[in-house]
Amino acid sequence: MGRADARRAQARESRQAAKKGGIRGFFTWKKLLGTFFGIVLLGMGAFLALYLYVPVPAPNAMAERQSNVYQYSDGTVLARSNNGVNRQIVDLAQVPKQVQHAFVAAENKTFYKDQGVDFKGTTRALFNTLSGKGKQGGSTITQQYVKNYYLTQDPTVSRKLRELVISLKVDQQQSKEQILAGYINTAYYGRGASGIQAAAQAYYGIDAEDLNVSQGAYLASVLQAPSQYDWSTATDTSKRLVEERWAYTLRNMVEMGWLEESERARQKFPEPQKPKPAQGMEGQTGYLVEAVNKELDKQGISAEDREAGGWTFTLTVDKKHQRQLEKSVEKELESQLDREGNKTDATVQAGATSVDPKTGKVLAMYGGEDYVKHYVNNATRQDYQPASTFKPLVLAAALENEAKTQNGSLIGLNTVYDGTSKRPVVGSDTPFNPQNEDDRSYGPISVQKAMNSSVNSVFAQMIVDVTPAATKKTALAVGVPDKEFPERPAVSLGTMNASTWDMAGVYATLDNHGRKVTPHILQSAEHRARTVKPEAPKQQQVISRASADTVTSSLTGVVQSGSGRAASTSAYQAAGKTGTSEENKSAWFAGYTPELTTVVALFGEADGGRRQVSLTGTANSGRANGGGFPARIWADYTLGALGGGSDATFDLQDVERGEVPAPPTPSVAPSQEPTPSEKPTPSDTPSRTPSEKPTETPPSPSLPPTSSPPPVTPPTKTPTPELPPLPGEGDGQPGERPGGGGAQGE
The missing domain is CATH 1.10.3810.10 (Biosynthetic peptidoglycan transglycosylase-like)
Known part of the structure; x- marks a missing residue:
């Protein structure tokens, strides 16, 4: 082999050796191990940096959001407000x-x-x-x-x-x-x-x-x-x-x-129950929740607090009472209305509030036909007049102030007034001569009988004798709201504004012997971080027991033999008062037993509540007075709420200047009441006409009692009628107008 070949072979071997040495030198075990540990250290460093860099963040909004639970007094759930999450x-x-x-x-x-x-x-x-x-x-x-x-x-x-x-x-x-x-x-x-x-x-x-x-x-x-x-x-x-x-x-x-x-x-596999629809605000639920929320605002639990969720709100509402009230409204009113085919029926709205007269706890409330259809709460609205349900407070003011008639006689249940319709009041700077129901004149009539028949002319004169200012003071003390409360004779007919909630407190105060009762619906509010248990409103003696019990005595007569006879039954003792506002725009029955105070009202409204209209023609039954639908709802509810009746009796003491009327034999039980179409109405079946009124007219607006008051005796359950039933007796409520006249009331 020549030199040239030798050199070429040597060069080739050198290249091959260099190639082999380079690859082996790069992939040595030392380099591989070093690279591995380098990557591990780099990863650990990156993770350490990540660990130091990433903080524990604040919780996300949805994770902390909770629903609020609204429950009845027995702990069963009424509603949940989801706030976007359950x-x-x-x-x-x-x-x-x-x-x-x-x-x-x-x-x-x-x-x-x-x-x-x-x-x-x-x-x-x-x-x-x-x-x-x-x-x-x-x-x-x-x-x-x-x-x-x-x-x-x-x-x-x-x-x-x-x-x-x-x-x-x-x-x-x-x-x-x-x-x-x-x-x-x-x-x-x-x-x-x-x-x-x-x-x-x-x-x-x-x-x-x-x-x-x-x-x-x-x-x-x-x-x-x-x-x-x-x-x-x-x-x-x-x-x-x-x-x-x-x-x-x-x-x-x-x-x-x-x-x-x-x-x-x-262990056995526990099959779950079938899904139930989410509890919403339909029916009465929304009204109850709304009423609680208003009370929560007063307790310092704001809308913002509620929005955060996590609260359990316990109501004072008794589930059985609530169900009974709803059933009674359905039975006595809604089932007889034709909301689709009758223009009047379409305007009818019912409201009611029922309270414990000893504590003021709201036990049941009816706010309207359905919260999702009618957002205004008829139980708490204050845009209608309570009408003649105010008359007992005129009497209470007279008793509290030891007021006297124009001829100097102390006012009591036996005091005789002139019940002539359209008789001008005497002693007032503001002229007023209200018309009685059906323009009926009664001549000389006792305060008790005037309360039974709701004689407008008597109470118009009585408020003049007491003075409107003194009457207002008493009314505000027992719970009438200080809203559009004119100090004029016409206020005797309830021309201020009030709600069934307000009047339930007023009548509960009478029921509670003059100790102030303030309705409230919140029993407690509990949160993981905070618990609120409202103090029970203080019960001060705002009118004397004698005055309160005397008014109660008078109102038992209204139920026994007056305009509230539809609420009469032998199953319980009751006191109450009917009322119908001017032009029949509202009809009321406010009543109580020793254990339960309830106020029921009907309202005529149109244009989404912007306009008040007449209730006349409701369920094709003529005028809708307080002794009709409201009294029948009240009676059916009370009988059910009391479990079919009660032996409790009114503990009346110190009844002033008048007898406690002996209760007459109850008329028919609420369940036996005739239907609205069968019941006589004041406007179409009066038992007496104005021409039948006594011809003798007293010389003054009021007359002294004809005899000294008999001994006080509590009501019994073996009644004898004080007066023959008078279907025409009602609850007159004319408005105050120039010249003194007005549209007749109930």
């Missing part, structure tokens, strides 16, 4: 221990020992996310809590990395009990329920504290796939899967020592 956070101590363990057994058996993360599961989830397989499980309870409470549900790499870091920090900063509580209170269980309390209600109709281990295991199982595992909608396959998940949870509890094998063997 959740009520409960303390972990309120969840049975075995139910707590069921969640841990289902989701994360090592929860009490781990550091808050599952690196293997998280790595798998990251890989699946990067490979496009979507959201995957495998997270610890801590990680799921962090995702629900601090982050979002987005299946992104950045969110998963943040979840990992925050979970480590949360595990260091919070106890396992805090984390578990946060988890079960933020998780979504299906059926619109977020948190274990809402889930317990949605699936089993009970509170979280009442869950048993099987129910807890089901709720823990359903978290894996809420829509798929909801028993009411699950396919056969899904039912099999959730039963297997439930059994798996119980087996894990046995394995962890949280459940005895013998107890596990006794």
